[in-house]
Amino acid sequence: MKGVWRLIEEFRTTLHYMLFRIGPILLILCNMAGARAQGIGFNGGHKPIDERTSIELFPEYQATFKHQLDIKFELGLTSANPTIGYILRIKNKQRATILNLHYDEENENAILRLNEEGKASIITLVMKKETLHNQRWFPVHIHLDMDQGKASLSANNMESLSSAAGLPKEYNPSIIFGKSDHLIDVPPVAIRNLWIGNTNESYFFPFREHAGTRVHEQHGVVMGNVSNPIWLINDSYHWKQTFEKASLTNAGSDYSAARNEVYYFNAEGMTIFNIKSGETKSVKFASSCPIRIVLGNSFVDEGAGKLYVYETFYDPPYSGPTLASLDLNTLVWTAESNDRVGLELHHHSSFFNNRDSSFTVFGGFGAMRYSNEFYTYSLLEHSWRTAKIKGDHIVPRYFSSAGQPMGDRDIVYLFGGMGNEAGKHIIGRKYFYDLYKLDLDKGEIRKKWEAPGEPIDFVPARGIVIPDSINMYVLGYPEHLTNSFIKLYRYDLTRGEHTILGDSIPIFSDRISTRAKLYYDHAQKKLVTLVQESPDDVRSTLKVFVLDFPPISEASLNALHKQSTTRAKLLDALLAFLLCTALILLIRKAQKPRPRDILPDSLPVEAPIQATGHKPNSVQLFGDFTVINRAGKDISHLFSLRLRQVFCLLLSKTGENGVSSQLLNYTLWPDKEKEKAKTLRGVTINHLRKVLSELSGVEIVFSKGHFRLVIGDECYCDYLECMRLVDELPEMRNQNEYLSILSRGKFLLGTDDIVFDKLKEETESKVIPMLLEDLRQSAKFNRPHKTIQIANCIFQFDPINEQTLSYCIKAKIQIKQEVKAHELYYRFSTDYQNVMAEKFAISFQDLLKKQYTSSD
Structure with a gap:
């Protein structure tokens, strides 16, 4: 043996x-192949001192660099206001000499200084401030040659400057970005793609975290701490509302990527919002808009610097101009044409051809009919004509969307919409998820593909973004719901497969004049969405949302190590x-002969616990919120934050009488009047019912003023199954079953809304005592592998549980994993200090000696 x-x-x-x-x-x-950096922003001098950002790298880890040390990163200026402060400090743990990098602005110049702290500025770089602000990021490189005693600094690809510096023979650095000790002047900047090292040892920090106070290098190892961070990856997932304005009269809206300006206009004036600087200005026109604005359809000719406003139809007896232009430099209107299409074309798609100065609209709805015609307006001839397009037949429709690839303006893609073959509204409508490619040179249209329908039908908003030859981005929302949400879809241009990216944007879509439009600002690498809502087709409100490009999915946001x-x-x-x-x-x-001996008694080895997989007709709340319908399709994306809130509230009361209408109103709409809250509640419950219809055995029942969620045996819910196991006697409980549930991750992972807090607390208050009792029993009966499995589950709920740490490191040492035991202790100590703001006082050796009872 x-x-x-x-x-x-x-x-x-x-x-x-x-x-x-x-x-x-x-x-x-x-x-290296899979990494994609995001970045981290600094809270600067505009914030109180204790809210400013500080990043400390290698606080515990002993990194050693001999001969040379390079620090490379990309720097972004995030504020248009004057900026000053310390970007980083380079300390040596074995020596008092400290270097710092300081940023300043003087008149039109941006100045970077590398200082030997407390002595002198050893290198000064002067750059044009405007150039740096126009670039989103620019490279910075500090090179320290310890053999030569020289330091070098370069930025924005300028030739590096060098100077003698008091450098040690080797560096054991502690590198701090932002606030550090008494240096409290922090500039509002951002960094990304940080590389520290030399030819022998190096560390890359992609800053892909979305929350927390730990900094990980590219392999996921914690190498630093941060306070008050702005994790930039969130800007690629969460749409950020940057502007809102209302008009009491008919209005229109548009965006100029060349000028970074949003235009919200009515007949008498316009508000201009610059998404880059955040500045807003309102102007009153010297003379009113020449056309009567009804829907306020518009487009921008970037080359000419003009905004065009048009109407395709007017009720008689109007006979005035139908199209006018506004010079964006002088803000003077010009009547361009009295010609008109003569048809109502609500929610048509459109595109501008700057080669021949023409503008084309496709599809639309009016007079109870859907259109599939192309109408082109010539800016040179000031007239409309019906464009003759050959090729594949396209079904009459409205709510379609159009866009042009960035590198090929001779091609236009048309996507989706709803209508029918006959073009008659009275026979019903069908939702389309098809893509057509229109060649402007040939005047020919070809169908590329047709994707299957969605569980909840949606229409695309105006504007398709096509940044490359692989993907296109469209916004979609269920226009048939009064209150719904806009989601961003990325479609494969070749196959039609899609992914939902980012969170959602709310929209009130009750009126025909409500619309949304998507733009791409290539220079700023941002998606821009304009949502114009109307309660009566006269008054309207414009909201502007931005999202960093490229956008990411929820899974990418929450999974730091997911590749x-x-x-x-x-x-x-x-x-x-x-x-x-x-x-x-x-x-x-x-195959070689071995001397025979006796095998010592071995410890029992537990089979690894597999996290509960995705099952058809299931709801899983541990780990990522996941819902699989009866056909085995993941429909988690259909659950907006509000639907998740209602679902979880109802789920928490499944064993009781349910949730009262009043409690729902108070919990979810505390600031709304009673009737408004009642309306919102009704819309939300109906929407949730529709989504839950994808599952078998799940329904919402209303009785005696209470809503109750009923989940039958045919639908699996990990939360209900876990609560059943908690209630069982310990000796009857299937330990592997609940561990497989808990191994998926923390309960309601990534949902930090206050509505979920009570359910989280109640769940954890039931699960943790069960786990701790089983942990003690596992250790008592000498099952170290099982002890580690249970401990890992506890750490998901309570990462600084001292008792769990003690049992876990003892178990690891028992199975000859001494190094991993010490690594666990280090991670725990770091977490403890971050949470408790004090060092963990119990040493590794003392933990090995500690004994616990069930009362501890």
Whole structure:
């Protein structure tokens, strides 16, 4: 038996060598292929001192750099206001000499100074401030040559400057960005793509965190702490509202990417909002708009610097201008044409051709009919004509969307909408999710693909963004619901597959004049959405939302270590290769004669716990909020934040009488009047019922003023299953079953809204005592692998539970994982200090000696 034990030990040793000597080299290559940096913003001098950002790297870890040290990162200026402050400090743990990098602005210049702190400025770089503000990011590089005693600084690809500096022979640095000790002047800037190292040792920080106070290097190892961060990845997921304005009369809206300006206009005046500077100005026209604004359709000719406003139809007896232009420099109106299409074309799509100065509209609805005609207006001839397009037939429709690829303005894509083959509104309508490609040179249209329908039908908003030859981005919302949400969809241009990105934008879509439009600001790398809502087709409110490009999904936001499918396959292949190689070496060694001996008694090894997988007709609340319909399709994206709130409130009362109408109103709409809250409640419940109809055995019942969620046996809900297991006697409880549920992650992971707090607290108050009791029993009966499994679950709920730490490190040492035990202790101590604002007082050795009882 000892021979078998020795073979196992040799296999473990060989595999350890393969994983920890060869594996990291290949793993680095995989990480480099899959990494995409985001960045971190600084709260600067505009905030109180204790709210300013501070990032400390290598506070505990002993990084050592000999001969040379390079610090490279990209810097972004995030404020148009004058900016001054310290960007970073470079401390050496073994020496008092400190270097700092300071940013300042003087007149039209931006100045970077590398200082030997308390002595002198050793390098000064002067750049044009306007140039840096026009760029979103620019590179900065600090090079320290310890052998030569020189420091170099370069920025924005300028030639680097060097100077003598008092440098040590080697650096054990502590690098702090932002506020540090007595240096409290912090500029409102942002950094990304931070690289620290030399040819022998290096660290890359992509700053892909979305929350918390830890800083991870590219492999997910914690290498620093941060206070008051602005995690920029959130700006790629959460739409940020930047502007809101109301008009009492008919109005229109548009956006100029060249000028970074939003225009919200009516007949008498206009409000201009600059999304880059945040500045707003309102102007009154010297003379009113020449046309009578009804719907306020518009487009911008960026080359000419003009905003065009048009109407395709007027009720008699109007006979005045139908199209006018506004010079965006002088704000003077010009009547351009009295010609008109003569048809109501509500919610048509449109595009501008700057090659021949023409503007084309497609589709639309009016007089109970849908259109599939193309009407083109010539800015040179001041007239409309029906464009003759050959090729594939396109069904009459409205609510379609149009867009042009950034690199090919001769191509136009048309997507989606709703209508029917006959073009008659009275026979009903069908939602389309198809894509057509229109070649302007050939005057030919071809169908690319048609995607399957959605669980909840939606129409695309105006404007398709096509930044490359692979993907297109469209906004979609269910226009048939009074209060709904706009979502961003990324479609594959070739296959029609799509992904939902970002969170949602609310929209009130009760009136025909309500609309939304999507734009892409290439220079700022931002998606811009204009939502214009009307309660009566006269008054309106414009809201502007921005999202950093490229946008990300909810899964990407919440999963720091989640990598692309390609990387996952590479890692699978890597692991398979290492295992096979280790087995081959083991077999070769096994063929050699071995002295016989006796195998010592071994500890029981537990099978690894597999997290509960996705099942058809299921609801899972541990980990990512996941709902799979009866057909096995993930419909989680249909649950907006509000629907999740209502669902969880009802779920928490499934064993009782349900939730009263008054409690729903008070919890979700505390600031609304009774009738308004009642309306919102009715819309939300109806919407939730429609989404839940995708599941079998789930319904919302209303009785005696209470809403109750009924979930039958045919629908699996991990929360209900976990609560059932909690209520069972310990000796009857299926431990592996509840561990597989809890292994998915923390309850309602990533949902930080206050509405969920009570349910989270109630759940954790039931789950944690159960886990702690099973943890003690597992340790008592000498099952170290099971102890570690249970401890890992507890840490998801309570990451600074001292008792769990003690049991877990004892179990790791018991199975010869001393290094991992020390790593766990270090991570725990860091978490503890971050949460409790004081150091963890119990040493590693003292934890090994501690004994706990059920009352602890």
